[in-house]
Amino acid sequence: MPGGLLAIEGEKGIVVNAEHQTVRMRGVIRRRISQRSHRVVDAVADLEIQVDGKGIVADAVRRPNILYRVLLGLLPF
Numbered sequence: 694m695p696g697g698l699l700a701i702e703g704e705k706g707i708v709v710n711a712e713h714q715t716v717r718m719r720g721v722i723r724r725r726i727s728q729r730s731h732r733v734v735d736a737v738a739d740l741e742i743q744v745d746g747k748g749i750v751a752d753a754v755r756r757p758n759i760l761y762r763v764l765l766g767l768l769p770f
Contacts, residue, residue: 698723701737712748717741 694700702719720737 712746714746717743
């Protein structure tokens with residue numbers, strides 16, 4: 694990109710307690726040279742992070758269907 698900016702994107706799969714999650718990150722960085730290391734990232738601009746999951750936690754977050762919600766409203770326990 695112009696001005697020495699770099700577009701980055703990465704993806705990582707994680708499995709914890711039968712929950713499969715995918716974390717995606719993308720953004721723009723400016724690279725600078727350091728005396729200690731050849732590659733140093735100061736900051737990430739326009740950062741986007743997306744987390745998708747399948748498993749127990751993801752199922753609990755979804756809104757139950759209409760029949761289940763009606764039954765929960767009718768039954769006191």
